[in-house]
Every structure is written in structure tokens, then in C-alpha cells.
Amino acid sequence: MKFCLISLVLLLVVLCAFECSTPASTPSTPAPIPIAVESKPHVGPKLNGLTMVAPPKPFPSNPMMHVQDVHASWISVIPYAFTMIGNPSVRYAEHGGQWWGESPTGTATTIKIAHDAGIKVMLKPQVYVPNGWTGSLDFATNEEWEKWEAGYERYIMQFAHIADTTHAELFCIGTEFNNAIHKRTAFWTTLIDKIKTVYHGKLIYSSNWDDWDRVPFWNQLDYIGLGGYFPLVEAETPSVEALKTAWQPIKERLKAFSEAQKRPIVFSEFGYLSVDNCGWRNWELEKGITERKINEQAQANCFEALFSTFHEEPWWAGGFLWKWFPNGQGHEGYPERDYTPQGKIGEQMIKLWYAK
Secondary structure (H helix, E strand, C coil), X not given: CCCCCCCHXXXXXXXXCCEECCCCCCCCCCCCCCCCCCCCCCCXXXXXEEEECCCCCCCCCCCHHHHHHCCCCEEEECCEEXXXXXXXXXXXXXXXXXXXXXXXXXHHXXXXXXXXXXXXXXXXXXXECCCCCHHHCCCCXXXXXXXXXXXXXXXXXXXXXXXXXXXXXXXXXXXXXXXXXXXXXXXXXXXXXXXXXXXXXXXXXXXXXXXXXXXXXXXXXXXEEEECCCCCXXXXXXXXXXXXXXXXXXXXXXXXXXXXXXXXXXXXXXXCCCECCCXXXXXXXXXXXXHCCECHHHHHHHHHHXXXXXXXXXXXXXXXXXXXXXXXXXXXXXCCCCCCCCCCXXXXXXXXXXXX
């Protein structure tokens, strides 16, 4: 999914930020065989998660109280880095230029506050491509790819260290790199092994809704992660029954894939805008979002259908709702239409299902 998550001012600052450009190692011998993870079924409660938007400033009050109010047991923490189209670099301004919640200090503080409240954490470092998408990321030469990979490795390994020292329960190694993971598979399989040398918890990758069955390294990870943004029903206010019917063939495919891979599935992201037609292609609805008609019931129906379809499935380990604004911080000026269910009918639906 492509999300416009920063203001123009922040983007201009980031363009001048520190560039992750540590040289990548280029072994002259074939890459070692990736280390596979022994698969185990998901045991215990569902991952009832919220994707907590990193705030621009420190929390004015403890945001975990509201998280607990909806019975969420996990949060996802996302410290963004940036890649500009055609520029083979990963920019992460660890010494300034990022929002506070994306900084190493802000990330570690958020994790500690969550743990103090008994809430588990998925740390999910994620690259944002302004006016583009990570799934389409591509470069013309091997040298450009190696430069970008060196920057990504530095960025992801920094947060793998933070995940380990803060005891984050789950670490996401990447998000929606549809093209890169197929074109440069060796980089990713080697990177996963490097991550395992510094982080000792569970690992996941967040694939796109149309690419989860083509990821080449699930055997190295603990969970199959995917964005649950499947287009379901093209109607202004889709009914729960129509949505559930649309989910059935998708559910059967996911179940078969989980069983074949011997790994549980996590919706590493899922969500719906609170506007007309949100049971269809939400990424298209993001265009002109401020002009779209608010429809809280449509969003709530989509939540109800998703949980009714998957909650009782033992191979479905849960998911992370996109997105949640701590103390109301971090939104882009249209929270009444955005993916967050906060203060909407959908919040009560989330609370109901997360209490189960």
C-alpha cells in the first residue's frame, strides 16, 4: 500500500538527512545456504494488534491506556526510512530530521511504554517512497542495487539491534518489496541470516496482498506476513454477508498456503478507510480522500466480516490494524476519513473482537 505519510516540509528535511551508505560486502564465492527456521504452529492468544503511528513529538500522556481500552495486546512500531525514485540510497536521519517516534530514542521509548503496560511489540522498520511504492522499486545497474542494499542493510540492522536490546517480541525484515525480493533474492536471504546474529526473537516479512504466495524465503521466517487489503466488494456500504462471501475463496487459498509452508499467517497490516466503497481498492480511494463521503458503517462492516472469517482459524495468528494515532498525533488532517477506527463505529467493533 502507498501512503502519503509525511508533509512536504518533513520531506524536504529528509532529503538533506543522513544517507545510509555503508559499503555492502560482495562475496566472490556463492552465498551460503540460508538457514531455515523449524516451523511451529501458533500457540496462544491472537496477535490483536494496532499499528501505532510514530508521533512527531514525545507522548504528552501514556498512549497505551487507549490501546488497552480496545483490548489490543500488540502494537506495531514503524520507524520510517526514505528512498527517492531513481536514487539508490536509503535515508534515515537518526540524528534529526525524523519525527520523534521514528528516532532510535522514540522507538525504544515506545517499546518500553508498551511493555510496561503488558503490550507486546512488532518492530517494523519500513521504507517509504514518496510518489512511488516499494513494490516497484528498481534500479538499472548492479552497482545501483548494491548501493541501495548497503543502505537498507545498515538501516535494518540498526533496528534489529534495537529490537533485541528492547526485547521486541517480533521483528519485520521488510515490507512490500515485490520486485526487489525476486530480482535480488540472494541479498534478502543473506540479510535474514545476518539479522539472526543480532536479533533473537521471532521474524516476519510483510508481503503485499497480491504477492504473498511468491515470497522465496518464508522457510527462514517464523510467520507469513501479508497486508490484508484484498479487494472484496465494490459497493458504497457492502454488507457483512457479501464481504464474508468474498473472503471465502481467499481464506481457502491462505489456509492451504499456511499448511503447505507449515507456518501461521499474520495480517501484518489490515484496514479500511471510513468512506464509501472501502470494501474495494482502498489505495485508489486515498486519491482525493478529503472529498470522499464519510461512511463509518462501511468500515465497521469490513472489520466484522474480516474477524468473522478468520478469528476462529487456528492457522491465522491475528493481525495489526492500520492505523492508530497515539494521543491524536501524527494524522494528516483527515482522521474522520482515514484508516483509523478511533472515535468511530469501527472502534467498538475492534474492541468487541479483540476482547474475545
